[in-house]
Amino acid sequence: MAQILDFSKSVAASFSQSISIPILASPSSNTLAQFGLATGQGGNVWLSASVGVQNTLGSPDLLFTILRGSTAVFTITASALNINQYDPISFSFVDSNLTAGYFAYTLTVSQINSAVLNSANLVGPVLFSGLSLV
Numbered sequence: 001m002a003q004i005l006d007f008s009k010s011v012a013a014s015f016s017q018s019i020s021i022p023i024l025a026s027p028s029s030n031t032l033a034q035f036g037l038a039t040g041q042g043g044n045v046w047l048s049a050s051v052g053v054q055n056t057l058g059s060p061d062l063l064f065t066i067l068r069g070s071t072a073v074f075t076i077t078a079s080a081l082n083i084n085q086y087d088p089i090s091f092s093f094v095d096s097n098l099t100a101g102y103f104a105y106t107l108t109v110s111q112i113n114s115a116v117l118n119s120a121n122l123v124g125p126v127l128f129s130g131l132s133l134v
Helices: none
Strands: 004-013 029-040 043-057 061-068 072-078 086-098 101-109 119-133
Touching: 004 029, 029 043, 029 119, 043 061, 043 101, 061 086, 072 086, 101 119
Parallel strands: none
Antiparallel strands: 004 119, 029 101, 043 086, 043 119, 061 072, 061 101
């Protein structure tokens, strides 16, 4: 049976429509949240994120990236639907077979299609958490 070794979280905004931050176009990105976790040899880290966005122009494609240190370990693309609509985007990932140590995890987002024709804002919530298991 797995044991919990560590837990951490970063909450940049707890509520919907509590912030309004334009999402930067690639190659730039917004750093949404960061935290550190202790891991055991061969352990796993369950990472979970929830981010609220609002489409402000066109149909922006957003690339969410989870980094362990400076290495991307997970990416997912999401597209905002209707203009001015608030979209909650949630996803999870398990970072597996880690060495024992302490790792920094970072969640970023960037817009990957034309910034001239498309745009979106972060509107909250912005939640990122991790659970280290051995």
